[in-house]
Amino acid sequence: MLRNYLTIALRNLLKNRGYTIINLVGLAVGLAGILLIVLYINHELTFDRHHTKARRIVRVLETDPNLGIAASVPFPVGPTLQLDYPEQVEATVRLYNFQSATLPLQYEDPVGNRRQFNESAFFFADSTFFRVFDAQFLKGNPQTALDDPYSVVMTQSAAQRYFGPADPMGKVLQFEKLHDLHVTAVVADPPPASHFHYELLASFAALRTIMPKGIPDEDWYTNPVWTYALLRDAADTATLQAQLPQFAQRHLHPALKETARFQLEPLTDIHLHSLAEGNIEPNSNIRLIWIVGTVAVFLLLIAGINFINLSTARAFDRAKEVGIRKVAGAHPGQLIAQFLAESIILCLMAAALAVFLAWLALPVLNNLTDRHLSLQHQSGVWVLFLAATLLIGIAAGSYPAFVLSSFRPVEVLKGRTGGRPTGNAWLRQSLVVVQFFISIALIGATITAYRQLRYIQKARLGFEAEQVVVLPVERTSLVSKYDAFKQQLLTHSAIRAVTGVNEIPGTGTPNSTYRPVGGSDDDMKLYSVMYVRDDLTKTLGIPLLAGNDFPSTYESENIIALINRAMMQEMGWATPEEAIGQHIEGTLEGRIRVVGVVDDFHYGSLHYKVGPLLIDYCSLEKLKNYFTHYVLVRVQTDDLPGVIRDIGATWQQFTDQDAFDYYFLNDELQQLYHSEQNFSKLAGIFATLAALIASLGLLGLTAFSIQKRKREIGIRKVLGASESQIVLLLGKNFTLLIGIALVLAIPVVYLGMSRWLEDFAYHISLRADIFLLAGLAALLLAWFTVSWLTVRAAWTNPVDTLRAD
Helix, strand or coil: CHHHHHHHHHHHHHHCHHHHHHHHHHHHHHHHHHHHHHHHHHHHHCCCCCCCCHHHEEEEEEEECCCEEECCECCCHHHHHHHHCCCCEEEEEEEECCCCCCEEEEEECCCCCEEEEEECCEEEECCCHHHHCCCCEEECCCCCCCCCCCEEEEEHHHHHHHHCCCCCCCCEEEECCCEEEEEEEEECCCCCCCCCCCCEEEEHHHHHHHCCCCCCCCCCCCCCEEEEEEECCCCHHHHHHHHHHHHHHHHCCCCCCCCCEEEEEEHHHHHHHCCCECCCCCCCCHHHHHHHHHHHHHHHHHHHHHHHHHHHHHHHHHHHHHHHHHHCCCCHHHHHHHHHHHHHHHHHHHHHHHHHHHHHHHHHHHHHHCCCCCCCCCHHHHHHHHHHHHHHHHHHHHHHHHHHCCCCHHHHHCCCCCCCCCCCHHHHHHHHHHHHHHHHHHHHHHHHHHHHHHHHHHCCCCCCCCCEEEEECCCCCCHHHHHHHHHHHCCCCCEEEEEEECCCCCCCCCEEEEEECCCCHHHCEEEEEEEECCCHHHHHCCCEEEECCCCCCCCCCCEEEEEEHHHHHHCCCCCHHHHCCCEEEECCCEEEEEEEEECCCCCCCCCCCCCCEEEEECCCHHHHHHHCCEEEEEECCCCHHHHHHHHHHHHHHHCCCCCCCCEEHHHHHHHHHHHHHHHHHHHHHHHHHHHHHHHHHHHHHHHHHHHHCHHHHHHHHHCCCCHHHHHHHHHHHHHHHHHHHHHHHHHHHHHHHHHHHCCCCCCCCCCHHHHHHHHHHHHHHHHHHHHHHHHHHHHCCHHHHHHHC
């Protein structure tokens, strides 16, 4: 019996090749999109869950109502937390990298060959690291790997880079050419689904000699350390959190006690739910997961509706077959099984094609999302995928199966279907509206995301980011030679200006406490601060409203600063001219004289409004060396490779100990919107898929409609109807359906994208043309899809049509 069902099913599918191909391709494309989305969501939801103690690990954050949430905290927080609350805290671990983008490391073999790298995934970690986090040890002992003050643990890929096939154990790496670190273990590379990835972990204890004044165990003001705590029980999180306000009051710097607090964040929440700034690596957002998940449901609906629509439309053509079968003795159960078998077979064929399409598209998706998704070892994903496939097959086969199997054979053979509306056109039209509603909504979302990203890229930042080369120099020997290095760079004709900064403009700044001189303690507040060298405004093209830029030579012990317009207003000065010569008092710097006022510029991302900013001139020698983390070089040339070679050659003149590294400022700023770029790309891809599937369905339904109305078309042409009138007759129906879909989609797109745009302090407005463009795109695609069918029907000779009937 089963063989008979399969044989008849295959015959029917081959008999109607056109509809079979449309159904197969449409469903396969939809299922492939769903498979890729489920793979992506599954990957995002598994971040950091590979750690066996993940439920008991929390990250300690520092919060302040004026400044937001910081992912890092002061040095002593971890050890003090364990000391104060031993009943809840089993262990703590700190990660530190000098808050530097790269750290210099080198290996020199016995014959003098040297491998030198600027490492971006190099951290100093407490010896408890492997008690808290899991790692697969390939060599060495996890219990003692970081016990020695000068030990370093390497990942397999880092060991290969430095030592090739040689055994790394016991080898010596030099940090900053001054400190020897001995390799004590090799571990497998961290899994992709981790909120941070390391390649080298050195013992935290080494900082006691590497840092000029040792580890600042009493510094409760600055917060440069990522700190994690392993709790004795997951339930201890709420108990410990309730005690942290008192903990902050006991230990924090007096300037922070009024507003700053500590907060615990579960490890498994960091990737998708964290609101903290200053993460080790960029995180994703749970809102993106919901959006992508909704798109998956939409694709499932569109693909399923498409399949069901075409299946039900064709099913009523087989009413006579059902009547003959029932006369021959077939009972309803056999007929139901036959229709379900055909539907499920076609779905399984589409699923097989979908897997192939997903395999082809997977590298593209990985490239867009910076992920390492794979179709292997995904048992849960395959179960969901198979369930979705069978669900569509059963849903598509159920309606014709149960309806047609209930027909009375005498009525069917007489050409009647028991009074039922043949094909249930109203239901199919409603489903088409749903399909194009989803398509238009996704197209509208794509247009909005694209325009917002264009707005970000073209937004007036208040400074000129193009053709600015960024040189990371923190903790290199070049810092102490900055002035001579700058003068040598300026001898190149393509280099226009050079400055030094502590943070890259546009990516955010640290904070410190300030007040007007003469103000009370209550006036002392946290404000953003940049530490810079001379020629900042010239290098970045920041407009000066009053006063002067910093001088190239300034030896006075008095600290000078520029402020932005927002800081001027915050301090109570009415005009830029009034602010010149005024003084501000800083907790760390003391008395500061204002020498210039600059216009407001975006020193942070466009997610946040521009606030008060103090630009502190590194006039003192200790500030110069400590705060010069990056050198910015303004160039003006069409030969960028040539000027980069010149900068690299100048670098080598001043230091052959530190590896030359560079990138462009505008490229770095674009990384701030990586999540939004991914969203825009994914929205565009899935909007295209949705529109494609909907158009394939419309193609099949139009062919079915033309087939049913070919006699009507012939009669109309005999009575004098023109080809254009016939085309409009056939097209007006789906045009009306798309119009209805547009009206339904407008409020959904408006509300959804308004919520998304709220993440930006500066964003576009949702204008009517977005919705009109989305509707027009759907309409043009629909007309393009069915135009050849309608034109062919209009051009058909009516004599041939009527003779055939």
